[in-house]
Amino acid sequence: MTTQKSSAHDKAAVPDIVIGRLPIYLRTLTIFRNSGKDVTSSQELGEYLGISSAQIRKDLSHFGEFGKQGTGYNVAYLCKQLEKILKVDCVWPVLLVGAGHLGHALASYEGFENRGFRITGVFDSSQEKVGGQIGNLVVQPMDELNDFVSRQRCQIAIIAVPAEAAQNVANLLIKVGVKSILCYAPITLTLPPHVQVEYIDPVIHFQHMTFYLSKGCIDS
Amino acid sequence: MTTQKSSAHDKAAVPDIVIGRLPIYLRTLTIFRNSGKDVTSSQELGEYLGISSAQIRKDLSHFGEFGKQGTGYNVAYLCKQLEKILKVDCVWPVLLVGAGHLGHALASYEGFENRGFRITGVFDSSQEKVGGQIGNLVVQPMDELNDFVSRQRCQIAIIAVPAEAAQNVANLLIKVGVKSILCYAPITLTLPPHVQVEYIDPVIHFQHMTFYLSKGCIDS
DNA sequence: CGCCATTTGTGATACAGTACACAAATGGGG
């Protein structure tokens, strides 16, 4: 998606591609709300996002009628509804594996909390990193994973380890019951079909972009 | 995509969605190659990626005939061809704005180089961060941006600054001639149509995933 | 040397996603 995604969604009542746009609507509507805007229209939102107003209306229509003809949408109300639909009207605990530079950046990021997520545990296989402090979390050894998940009922995990280790980490996560994985390692994981995976790999985006650029790179 | 994308691609000879899959093929083929595999088939690659073999063949067919009937594809050869198509058979200089935790992680990441990219400059607006060392790079003040780009002819930039600052940074980047932006800030940028933008926002992925999860979150 | 299993590249076909266009509300202004 840029980056990529893949998973197994069968209850195809609402197309997955529609679900994928809802978080973007929500993000923008939240900005609108925080800047004091009370109402908006599908047209305004669409112009802002580079999406047709019809698409936004149709997407929303899968879940109900949230607008008022002639007026548009109440921003705060629509935010709340989207949060409910996406189930982020609460905070989900997230487990992070990998305490390298990236793990640090993720664990220190303050933008998760008010969008529905909180990293509640950091794990690393390296003896050197275990015990280290990141924000108000302490890096734990991988052995603790099982106990941790059963205590926290953590369904979501981030993999922020080197590519070589990622598949093993994923297997472990599945074993302890994690349902959804966000993988930062530049590989495609092999996983049972009931587990959701999405990927973040900046190089995929770069390579997508360079296709459209005229070559002006450092000679290799 | 996951995360999101948006840009302006007019030479629609090859659908953009096809271009978007090529980097994934390349990434996997490179892994195949590095593990000593000489040939592969669209079926094997497809099973590995969870994509139909027909799709892979059709995607590749937009660019030529790279396989041999009965045998499949020479892995090293196909890698080279994909690298040429995506223009990553060389190293692109990339400019990084933002030297916070995320900027640090990106600037220290060693996985860019052998996939066609190198961060050659790091910039930050904060006086405290300017002058600091990250790997073998020194954080520069924003004023240096213009000179730097004209020296390096940098077409690609990463925005790794807080959401509030991102649009201003983007404007600046456009002004100095950057053509493609990878934005880590959780907002949608408003940019002229000739500029490519892609976004990375983990929360978008999380919210996509929670839709399919049964609610089991910390009470808010 | 001929057969068979394999695999590519691709036209035809089926499917999914987007855009269009309009009836039905809504509210403000004259």
Place this chain on the structure above:
DNA sequence: CCCCATTTGTGTACTGTATCACAAATGGCG
């Protein structure tokens, strides 16, 4: 109180994408 500009929600047409299915190569094996 009525008219008009606005905007939603949605059935329909259209466009784009993925799948199917098969002819044409290929190479190994008997």
